Amino acid sequence: MIGADLVIRALEKEGVEYIFGYPGGANLPLFDSLVGSKLKLVLVRHEQGAVHMADGYARASGKPGVVLVTSGPGATNTVTGLLTANMDSSPVIVLCGQTLTVNLGKDAFQEADVFNITIPVVKHSYLVSNPNDIPRVMREAFHICRTGRPGPVLVDLPKDVTSKAFESVPDDTMDIPGYHVPEGVDRKGVEKLAALLKTSRRPLLYVGQGAIISGAHREVLALAEKLHAPVTTTLLGKGAFPETHPLAVGMLGMHGTAYANYSVVNCDLIFSIGARWDDRITGKLSEFCLDAVKLHIDIDPAEIGKLIRPNASVVGDAKLVLKELLPMVSKLKTEEWLSTIEGWKKQYPLKYDQPLDGELTMQYVLDRLYHLTKGQAIVSTDVGQHQMWAAQFYLTSKPRQWLSSGGAGTMGFGFPAAIGAQLARPGELVVAVVGDGGYQMTFCELSTAALLKLPLKILVLNNRYLGMVRQWQELFFEDTLSGVDLEGNPDFVKHAESYGIRGLKLEKAADVDAVLKEALAYNKGPIVIEALTERHANVFPMIPAGAAVRDMIVEPTRRKMAKPEGST
Amino acid sequence: MAVEAVNNAGAAHTISVLVADKPGVLVRVATVFARRGFNIDSLAVSPAHQKGLSRMTVVTHGKEEGVTQIVKQLDKLIDVVHVYDYAEMDVVSREMAIVKVRTPSDKRSAVMEVANIFRAKSVDIGKGSVVFEITGSSSKLDAFESMMDEFGIIEMMRTGKLILRRGETPT
Ligand SMILES: Cc1ncc(C[n+]2csc(CCOP(=O)(O)OP(=O)(O)O)c2C)c(N)n1
Numbered sequence: 249m250i251g252a253d254l255v256i257r258a259l260e261k262e263g264v265e266y267i268f269g270y271p272g273g274a275n276l277p278l279f280d281s282l283v284g285s286k287l288k289l290v291l292v293r294h295e296q297g298a299v300h301m302a303d304g305y306a307r308a309s310g311k312p313g314v315v316l317v318t319s320g321p322g323a324t325n326t327v328t329g330l331l332t333a334n335m336d337s338s339p340v341i342v343l344c345g346q347t348l349t350v351n352l353g354k355d356a357f358q359e360a361d362v363f364n365i366t367i368p369v370v371k372h373s374y375l376v377s378n379p380n381d382i383p384r385v386m387r388e389a390f391h392i393c394r395t396g397r398p399g400p401v402l403v404d405l406p407k408d409v410t411s412k413a414f415e416s417v418p419d420d421t422m423d424i425p426g427y428h429v430p431e432g433v434d435r436k437g438v439e440k441l442a443a444l445l446k447t448s449r450r451p452l453l454y455v456g457q458g459a460i461i462s463g464a465h466r467e468v469l470a471l472a473e474k475l476h477a478p479v480t481t482t483l484l485g486k487g488a489f490p491e492t493h494p495l496a497v498g499m500l501g502m503h504g505t506a507y508a509n510y511s512v513v514n515c516d517l518i519f520s521i522g523a524r525w526d527d528r529i530t531g532k533l534s535e536f537c538l539d540a541v542k543l544h545i546d547i548d549p550a551e552i553g554k555l556i557r558p559n560a561s562v563v564g565d566a567k568l569v570l571k572e573l574l575p576m577v578s579k580l581k582t583e584e585w586l587s588t589i590e591g592w593k594k595q596y597p598l599k600y601d602q603p604l605d606g607e608l609t610m611q612y613v614l615d616r617l618y619h620l621t622k623g624q625a626i627v628s629t630d631v632g633q634h635q636m637w638a639a640q641f642y643l644t645s646k647p648r649q650w651l652s653s654g655g656a657g658t659m660g661f662g663f664p665a666a667i668g669a670q671l672a673r674p675g676e677l678v679v680a681v682v683g684d685g686g687y688q689m690t691f692c693e694l695s696t697a698a699l700l701k702l703p704l705k706i707l708v709l710n711n712r713y714l715g716m717v718r719q720w721q722e723l724f725f726e727d728t729l730s731g732v733d734l735e736g737n738p739d740f741v742k743h744a745e746s747y748g749i750r751g752l753k754l755e756k757a758a759d760v761d762a763v764l765k766e767a768l769a770y771n772k773g774p775i776v777i778e779a780l781t782e783r784h785a786n787v788f789p790m791i792p793a794g795a796a797v798r799d800m801i802v803e804p805t806r807r808k809m810a811k812p813e814g815s816t
Numbered sequence: 817m818a819v820e821a822v823n824n825a826g827a828a829h830t831i832s833v834l835v836a837d838k839p840g841v842l843v844r845v846a847t848v849f850a851r852r853g854f855n856i857d858s859l860a861v862s863p864a865h866q867k868g869l870s871r872m873t874v875v876t877h878g879k880e881e882g883v884t885q886i887v888k889q890l891d892k893l894i895d896v897v898h899v900y901d902y903a904e905m906d907v908v909s910r911e912m913a914i915v916k917v918r919t920p921s922d923k924r925s926a927v928m929e930v931a932n933i934f935r936a937k938s939v940d941i942g943k944g945s946v947v948f949e950i951t952g953s954s955s956k957l958d959a960f961e962s963m964m965d966e967f968g969i970i971e972m973m974r975t976g977k978l979i980l981r982r983g984e985t986p987t
Contacts, residue, residue: 363840367847372894375839392894425869426836426897550888 251379252277252410254417255343256285258386264314266290266305266671268298272318274358275345277410279316290671290700293692295322297664299329300690302340304628304665307651309672310461312339312393319346320358323404324365328658330400331369335655336484337461339398341389346406349377363404371399379412383420391422396429397548398461430547430564433572437562441519441543442576444560448517448541450585451477454500457484457654458522458546459566460647465489467570468521474574476582478589480508482523483639486650491643492623497589498598498643501529503636506596506789506802511589512537513797519543522566525555526655527794535796545569596802598640600785606757608781610634610709614641616760617679617707620768625677625705626669627651630662630686633715636787638681660689663706667693670702677705677768684710684737694747697774704774705767708740711783719786724811744776754779826879828857830909832979832987833872833890834864834898841895845872848889854878858911858954858976869897871987873979875954900987907979907987912951914939915961918968919946927967934960945970 255278259267268290271279282289292298295317302313317323323344333340347356363375372392374385382405389401445451453475459468465488472479472495479489480500491498500508512518518540523529530536533555544551544558545566552561562569600611614637617625627642628651629635635652644650651669653661666680687708697704718732741751750770754763754777767775791800793812835841842861849856857875864871876883883901890899915936919927927946931938936950950960954977961972981987 364843367840367844368851373840377839423868424836424894427894548892550885550892554885554888 249414249417250277250281250410251382251405251412251414252281254382254414255386255405255410256281256287257417258383258420259314260286262312262390264312267314267316268292268301268668269316270295270298270318270322272320272322272345272358274319274347274407275316275322275343275405275410277407278343278345278405290696292664292696294690295325296328296660297690297693297696299326299333299340299342300658300661300664301668301671301693301696303329303333303336303338303661304651304668305672306333306338306340306668307336307665308626308648308669310463310648311672312341312390313668315340315342317342317344318358319344319362320360322358323360323362327366327369328656328660330366330402332653332656332658332661333400334369334371336653337398337457338400339393340400341393342400342402344402344404345410346375346404348408349406350408352406362402366402369400370402371397373402373404375404376409377406379409379414380418382409383418384422387420388422388424392424392427430549433564433568434562435572437560438569438572439576440560441545441562441573444541444543445475445517445519445577445580449581450514450516451475451580451582452511452515452518453477453479453489453521454482454512454518454523455479455485455488455521456482456523457488459485459488460522462522462547462566462568463647464521464567464570465647467567467574469493470574471570471577475577475580476586477580478511478586480504480511482526482529482654483652484650484654485523486639487644487647488522490645492645495586497593499639501526502531502791502793503640503787503789505598505640506800507589507592509789509791509797509800510592510596514588515540517541517543520558521545521570522547524551530555531791532794532796596789601804602757603782608755608757608760608779609785610711610779610781611637611641611785612757613707613709613754613760613764613779613781614638614681616764617681618642620761620764621677621679625649625679626673628662628666628669628678628680630680630682631657631659631716632683632686633711633719633785633787634681634683634709636716642681659683659686661686663687664690664693666704666706667697667700667702670704671700678702679705679707681707681709683715684708684712684734684740685714687740688737691743694744694749694774698747698749701773703771706744706774706776708776708778709781710737710740710778711781712737713783715783716787722786723790723809724792740776740778749774749776751776751778826877826882828875828877829883829901830904830907830977830979831874831876831883831887831890831899831901833874833896834987835870835872836895836897837863837868837870838895841870844893844895845874845890848886848893849874849876852882852886854882854886858974860976860978873977875977902979902981907981909953909977909979910951911954911957911975911977912949913957913960913972913974914947914949915964915972916945916947916970917964918944918970920944923967927964930963934963936960
């Protein structure tokens with residue numbers, strides 16, 4: 249038995265099914281130990297893809313996703329994936345091979361100080377210098393990554409450490425005196441939430457991914473129905489509350505629905521359940537919900553008061569806190585408020601123009617995808633216009649059904665994350681919704697998907713532009729386009745076919761249903777649907793970055809706009 | 817940098833951090849400050865009395881809100897066992913300095929006189945310079961420094977502030 253065996257043993261003990269990996273000199277002992285283990289190796293084509301797959305696996309299942317890469321460039325290729333997972337509180341474990349401990353700091357071949365490089369983008373990390381520490385470190389890594397506010401943990405494993413021979417398994421008792429997961433429920437705090445709720449006539453529940461991570465969707469639903477309070481969800485909170493529910497106002501924020509954002513400005517109380525008042529949501533902080541009472545539940549104490557000072561807050565697991573809160577509240581007098589919101593819904597519905605010449609719009613394709621899949625698919629998006637339209641038109645009803653890179657906005661996330669999700673939920677329909685730009689950042693993973701014969705649908709919405717950036721240039725830089733035309737794109741159908749993957753081309757609105765149905769019925773392996781869409785549509789509603797809701801552009805505009813200030 | 821200008825205006829804060837004595841913990845702590853554009857004015861680190869733990873005293877300055885956020889982010893670090901931003905009156909605080917002062921023969925007695933008033937000890941005397949050791953509150957050291965500046969400080973080194981909470985309760 250060697251150190252590498254201890255690592256793999258620890259993974260087996262944690263019930264890990266898949267390991268997303270790429271080999272190299274420094275992780276050879278680990279790859280060797282994998283042979284004959286219970287773990288299934290998913291050989292990726294780029295380490296960034298491995299981390300997004302593990303992340304997608306984690307988001308779809310709630311269980312940690314595990315990555316194994318080599319030292320140096322292998323390890324640095326994981327940085328974007330770590331940032332993505334860290335920003336979105338996703339439990340991912342990245343195991344890196346490393347040069348021999350005697351070589352550390354000597355610029356040895358493929359040495360990268362990955363421990364220090366990644367400190368700002370991990371929940372925690374280890375450089376294992378004593379082989380006896382392996383079992384303890386592995387146990388701590390899993391414990392830390394999935395408890396409290398989840399997040400990625402990196403474990404750097406020098407080759408001499410993984411090669412060390414052992415007679416018996418060293419002790420794995422954890423030693424993390426500084427790590428405390430908030431336990432129990434602060435009843436006083438919950439009583440304060442209840443008291444402030446009592447007098448509200450225009451409440452708004454603002455639900456984020458924290459509710460999904462904690463498994464609080466039933467409690468959120470119960471609370472909304474008991475209070476008769478409307479619910480808005482964040483981009484990552486999609487699925488925490490059924491968007492088809494009469495009390496749902498959909499997504500809020502920069503590209504949220506107009507009625508969600510009007511609810512935000514007009515509410516007298518806003519109650520964050522596992523959402524962190526991100527700048528894409530609040531816009532200009534100094535004007536955000538000035539007169540409303542603010543309540544906040546979060547498992548991470550550092551989120552309380554970071555951006556918004558709440559009138560009452562509880563640090564804890566959303567599900568437990570809501571369970572405690574539910575018996576303390578009763579129906580609020582919200583009839584007038586709900587009918588006002590109903591009015592906004594009628595006056596400012598989400599809509600899009602349908603070109604008369606039959607040209608395709610992304611919105612139409614996504615709208616049809618939603619209807620044809622009855623809103624039941626697991627949707628993994630990339631980043632850009634297609635992501636925002638998918639968020640607007642693909643209504644979700646279940647937690648862990650919607651995977652998207654929110655905090656980091658990482659292009660290249662959608663497709664590999666869908667692979668991870670499909671592995672986590674083999675019997676279910678998984679659709680990757682990607683733009684032609686982001687798809688090309690990680691589409692080398694088509695080999696991975698083909699080899700695994702995953703019945704994944706990859707919907708490439710191809711506008712031959714970096715659409716979201718083009719939109720900003722059009723609106724805020726006087727339509728001066730710079731570096732956004734993706735001329736030189738491949739034919740995505742032929743590209744898929746070269747991997748032995750089926751590809752379907754979609755060019756006319758009239759063909760959408762037939763082509764999507766064909767793709768949905770296909771289950772022999774992955775299938776790519778390339779939709780050639782029109783190129784000039786912009787995502788609305790839009791609140792320019794750093795602006796307030798009163799600056800929201802509800803409908804397409806041709807008016808000249810000031811450059812956004814105060815935010816990216 | 818804009819961040820610096822915004823964050824560095826504000827009162828001084830003395831933050832005591834009890835950490836697990838693990839590799840990289842100093843970088844993690846420093847990163848929490850650096851990422852938010854906060855300067856570390858002084859930093860003292862030593863083993864704590866408890867086995868496996870170290871104690872850091874960090875002096876920084878900045879707006880109340882920013883410092884509160886830093887304390888919370890420090891607390892979030894896995895290796896941080898305890899962290900607190902102490903008000904001056906709740907702690908005993910000491911700092912030590914060694915200061916090398918230029919002392920031409922005609923100034924020597926005047927320098928010694930000032931040192932005496934501050935109860936600074938001379939620990940090395942050379943032809944044209946004296947090295948003093950002085951212990952006390954950081955403001956006493958500031959005062960000593962500015963007095964000695966009149967004569968000419970060649971170089972100096974301060975330990976950074978050390979604090980312990982008053983009374984029986986641990987810091
Ligand atoms: C890795 C990375 N680089 C750059 C960006 C900035 N960015 C945000 S959206 C976008 C355009 C995405 O284009 P595409 O994938 O074609 O999707 P579309 O917006 O056209 O739907 C860009 C470049 C990003 N989010 N991520």
